[in-house]
Amino acid sequence: MAREPVMNVAELSAFLDEVFPQVRGQMIIEAVGPMRARVRMPVDESRLRPGGTVSGPSMFTLADCAYYVATLAMIGREALTVTTSLTINFLAKPPSADLVCEARILRLGRALSVGEATIWSDGRADGPVAHAVVTYAIPPRPAP
Amino acid sequence: MAREPVMNVAELSAFLDEVFPQVRGQMIIEAVGPMRARVRMPVDESRLRPGGTVSGPSMFTLADCAYYVATLAMIGREALTVTTSLTINFLAKPPSADLVCEARILRLGRALSVGEATIWSDGRADGPVAHAVVTYAIPPRPAP
Amino acid sequence: MAREPVMNVAELSAFLDEVFPQVRGQMIIEAVGPMRARVRMPVDESRLRPGGTVSGPSMFTLADCAYYVATLAMIGREALTVTTSLTINFLAKPPSADLVCEARILRLGRALSVGEATIWSDGRADGPVAHAVVTYAIPPRPAP
Amino acid sequence: MAREPVMNVAELSAFLDEVFPQVRGQMIIEAVGPMRARVRMPVDESRLRPGGTVSGPSMFTLADCAYYVATLAMIGREALTVTTSLTINFLAKPPSADLVCEARILRLGRALSVGEATIWSDGRADGPVAHAVVTYAIPPRPAP
Numbered sequence: 095m096a097r098e099p100v101m102n103v104a105e106l107s108a109f110l111d112e113v114f115p116q117v118r119g120q121m122i123i124e125a126v127g128p129m130r131a132r133v134r135m136p137v138d139e140s141r142l143r144p145g146g147t148v149s150g151p152s153m154f155t156l157a158d159c160a161y162y163v164a165t166l167a168m169i170g171r172e173a174l175t176v177t178t179s180l181t182i183n184f185l186a187k188p189p190s191a192d193l194v195c196e197a198r199i200l201r202l203g204r205a206l207s208v209g210e211a212t213i214w215s216d217g218r219a220d221g222p223v224a225h226a227v228v229t230y231a232i233p234p235r236p237a238p
Numbered sequence: 239m240a241r242e243p244v245m246n247v248a249e250l251s252a253f254l255d256e257v258f259p260q261v262r263g264q265m266i267i268e269a270v271g272p273m274r275a276r277v278r279m280p281v282d283e284s285r286l287r288p289g290g291t292v293s294g295p296s297m298f299t300l301a302d303c304a305y306y307v308a309t310l311a312m313i314g315r316e317a318l319t320v321t322t323s324l325t326i327n328f329l330a331k332p333p334s335a336d337l338v339c340e341a342r343i344l345r346l347g348r349a350l351s352v353g354e355a356t357i358w359s360d361g362r363a364d365g366p367v368a369h370a371v372v373t374y375a376i377p378p379r380p381a382p
Numbered sequence: 383m384a385r386e387p388v389m390n391v392a393e394l395s396a397f398l399d400e401v402f403p404q405v406r407g408q409m410i411i412e413a414v415g416p417m418r419a420r421v422r423m424p425v426d427e428s429r430l431r432p433g434g435t436v437s438g439p440s441m442f443t444l445a446d447c448a449y450y451v452a453t454l455a456m457i458g459r460e461a462l463t464v465t466t467s468l469t470i471n472f473l474a475k476p477p478s479a480d481l482v483c484e485a486r487i488l489r490l491g492r493a494l495s496v497g498e499a500t501i502w503s504d505g506r507a508d509g510p511v512a513h514a515v516v517t518y519a520i521p522p523r524p525a526p
Numbered sequence: 527m528a529r530e531p532v533m534n535v536a537e538l539s540a541f542l543d544e545v546f547p548q549v550r551g552q553m554i555i556e557a558v559g560p561m562r563a564r565v566r567m568p569v570d571e572s573r574l575r576p577g578g579t580v581s582g583p584s585m586f587t588l589a590d591c592a593y594y595v596a597t598l599a600m601i602g603r604e605a606l607t608v609t610t611s612l613t614i615n616f617l618a619k620p621p622s623a624d625l626v627c628e629a630r631i632l633r634l635g636r637a638l639s640v641g642e643a644t645i646w647s648d649g650r651a652d653g654p655v656a657h658a659v660v661t662y663a664i665p666p667r668p669a670p
Contacts, residue, residue: 329489
């Protein structure tokens with residue numbers, strides 16, 4: 095199994111815009127590497143909750159998206175790769191600042207990709223604000 | 239500890255509109271009962287993913303909201319009650335139809351509310367489309 | 383897909399003794415039904431933690447086993463059906479009494495069985511002591 | 527809050543033997559560091575399942591114990607620190623070899639410790655065999 099990415103940042107960004115036009119501009123792919131990806135979510139008013147903190151659904155969306163990007167980077171264009179489960183722990187209330195998510199694949203099998211996505215508030219040094227464990231199901235593909 | 243709801247559907251709906259104006263009209267509280275609530279999410283284009291299925295973040299938002307409503311119904315107006323963790327399993331691709339979520343509290347302590355939220359596609363009889371386990375932290379309150 | 387059990391309590395008990403001899407006598411299958419099973423774990427000294435409460439690993443083992451039984455009851459003898467993930471919430475400290483677990487399948491697909499297992503302390507009426515969400519992978523089988 | 531461990535390997539090992547005599551010899555604390563611990567579980571026959579793989583409950587117990595050690599190392603002797611939730615993903619079937627678990631605290635608050643525990647099969651280089659996210663509740667302590 096290839097352990098180097100088969101898609102780069104530009105290819106992944108174009109693919110994401112194509113299959114999820116509704117998140118265009120909301121998720122910026124910053125880097126991909128072997129079994130890894132980093133995605134930034136710019137935070138504006140629409141993402142905030144009472145008290146000026148970023149909403150839980152926004153963090154869920156970021157973790158889910160970053161993990162999707164990490165997986166696609168390794169397996170290639172498979173739009174129908176879908177989340178089967180996600181466990182998220184909210185660790186600290188993020189202030190009103192961009193969120194940055196590091197996704198990391200722990201196990202990439204033929205049918206499942208399992209790993210984690212850790213979310214940081216940009217510029218904050220005292221640890222992550224959320225952590226997710228994600229499982230994606232990969233559709234069956236013809237043998238290579 | 240009171241085991242009957244202390245807020246009714248009208249009071250909860252008004253409170254939700256007040257603290258989360260951004261979801262106004264997107265979540266309809268249908269019923270509350272002891273340790274339970276039912277919330278409907280009307281599904282339109284903006285909620286759909288490629289293939290005509292409802293997006294994962296939409297289901298996360300519904301499960302999270304319904305569980306918040308079930309908890310507030312029991313403890314009263316506590317806007318700062320926040321999600322600390324949520325585990326969601328996506329069980330089947332929901333077609334383009336309203337989603338209905340049944341939230342049920344398993345344990346309501348002084349500091350934590352732990353329970354589940356099961357999501358059904360309206361009109362579909364072959365089991366739920368998603369299931370979540372949710373933990374909410376309840377802010378400290380003066381002793382009664 | 384059959385929605386009635388294909389194995390009964392006696393058959394499941396014999397199968398469990400055969401494939402997991404190390405838990406013989408520790409897990410008593412009390413009932414199976416469509417997409418459901420109930421398993422009892424007698425509690426003795428070896429299961430207790432400081433303070434006289436049942437240990438977390440014991441509750442994990444019970445939830446895992448009860449869900450395995452519920453799945454096997456529906457799909458038949460498949461010893462290599464394995465847990466792929468389990469999320470457990472400990473809700474209350476169980477006193478020194480038997481534990482009873484109700485497992486319920488939410489979605490039974492060809493490759494995965496996803497559902498929940500709720501653990502009660504026998505004789506205690508104030509809600510469950512633990513709750514788990516379980517995913518089992520079912521090995522590929524020849525088409526019927 | 528202190529970010530250096532307040533207990534060392536010898537102190538933690540003695541404490542574990544004292545409060546959990548039933549796991550004596552089954553868990554070897556190898557190292558502790560800031561917000562981290564490494565614990566080894568020697569694997570013998572009693573830990574194996576059909577097919578020669580280590581059982582799920584054994585891996586649960588190791589993850590839970592390693593995370594307990596990482597937390598105690600930071601907060602000191604608090605036997606009543608208890609697991610409130612644990613999500614474990616089984617990533618690969620471990621062969622019959624020792625398991626090594628790396629526990630890492632993501633957020634250490636006054637009331638909760640949240641983090642992860644990753645389990646490796648000793649000598650195997652192709653990634654972890656299991657991964658857990660763990661939450662421990664810390665009992666209230668007098669202000670320092």
